[in-house]
Amino acid sequence: MxxxxxxxxxxxxxxxxxxxxxxxxxxxxxxIMDGQDFLDGSLPVTDIYDYYERTKKIPSTxxxxxxxxxxxxxxxxxxxxxxxxxxxxxxxxxxxxxxxxxxxxxxxxxxxxxxxxxxxxxxxxxxxxxxxxxxxxxxxxxxxxxxxxxxIVPKSRLAFVPGSLEFLRAGGRVSNLAYLGGALLKIKPRIELIEGNLVSTKKYRGKMDGISEKLMRDYLNQYNIDREQLYLLYSIGLDERIKQRMDEMAKEAGFKNVKWMQAGAMISTHAGPGGFGIAGLEV
Missing domain, CATH: 3.40.50.10170 (Rossmann fold)
Structure with missing residues (x-):
């Protein structure tokens, strides 16, 4: 064999x-940052955030x-x-x-x-x-x-809220007008993969603790996710209290196994610090 x-x-x-x-x-x-090519996984994610703070630019990928x-x-x-x-x-x-x-x-x-x-x-x-x-x-x-x-590919469901609109704007993914409106109103987009494309499907208003709960509820109401396994995603900077609350909600929803995943350099470049996401397979 x-x-x-x-x-x-x-x-x-x-x-x-x-x-x-x-x-x-x-x-x-x-x-790609400061003219240097780094392999994803070899670069501390915090270096990306430091680079943005210093230059107001995000690395390219x-x-x-x-x-x-x-x-x-x-x-x-x-x-x-x-x-x-x-x-x-x-x-x-x-x-x-x-x-x-x-x-x-x-x-x-x-x-x-x-x-x-x-x-x-x-x-x-x-x-x-x-x-x-x-x-x-x-x-x-x-x-x-x-x-x-x-x-199983069409049954994999991912939804996330980026931690920073500044990163989306710096990467050219939102206009300045949309960024200013979103920042003033504390609005963040929910982003999903639809037929392989990154699509903003909803907007949430408020602080990240409330937004993360709304995202979890909406996600579980919309999709019949296999309760055997749930993946929870975060980028560095997400409040530990939010992670604890998401664990509680996942347990309340009947998930047997929950695995937390940290966004690496590639994903964090686009999502920014403090992002949160959920992934699982529909039954």
Whole structure:
């Protein structure tokens, strides 16, 4: 029986303990700051916030290129001879990374590529579904595994509220007028992945503690999420009391397992400090 190896990108924010435990291979994306190219994961997130405070600019981010993907896949095959790689990638609608993976794998055998149409916790939810499936059915045929993973892609639901409109404005994602209005009225957008695209679906007004509760209630009312697992996301700066309250609400809603995930440099560059999000799979 040939071994199947799962892989994904750093933009999944897959916690290191899960990646290590389940041998999920992670390829880094890039953060460009002060003219330097940093691999996502090698840069403390606080450096991004410090950079913004100093320059009022946010770093730029770039995808994993095809050469890096080729090296990544080649190393996996060297480490695990005769393996089959199942790569679950960052949404192709927001990055060229998945297309670069396709280019890199064109002349390589036994690599299956799945466009997760999701990012951060939404991508991690799909990766961990694949992990669980593979551990329950270690003899599953690769094509069957890929088919089951692809079937769950539309059921992965991610919703988050960025911590800072300033970061969205600096990154060109909101206009100055919208930023000023939002800042004055304390309005923050709820952002979701709709068919792989980042879309603002609602606006919340108030402080982050109240907004996080509204987001949790709306999310659970809108989606019938599998109570086996919930992923809660935060960027550095989120108040610990908010995290405690979200744990309470998740428990009250009947979730058996809750996993907190910290946004890495790639995601934090766009979300800013103090952001909060939720991800899970619909039943």
């Amino acid at each position: 040939r071994r199947m190896i799962l892989s994904t990108e750093s933009g999944a924010d897959l916690p290191k303990d899960l990646a290590d435990k389940h041998n999920v291979q992670v390829v880094p994306m890039h953060v 770039t995808s994993t290129n095809s050469h890096e993907y080729h090296e990544f896949f080649t190393k996996i095959k060297k480490d695990y001879p005769d393996c089959i790689i199942i790569h679950i990638g960052y949404t192709s609608k927001a990055s060229s990374s998945f297309q670069n993976a396709i280019i890199a794998s064109e002349e390589m055998d036994d690599i299956f590529l799945i466009d997760a149409l999701n990012v951060t916790g939404g991508l991690t939810a799909i990766v961990m579904y694949a992990v669980t499936l593979l551990e329950k059915e270690p003899t599953i045929a690769p094509a069957s595994l890929v088919e089951k993973i692809e079937s």
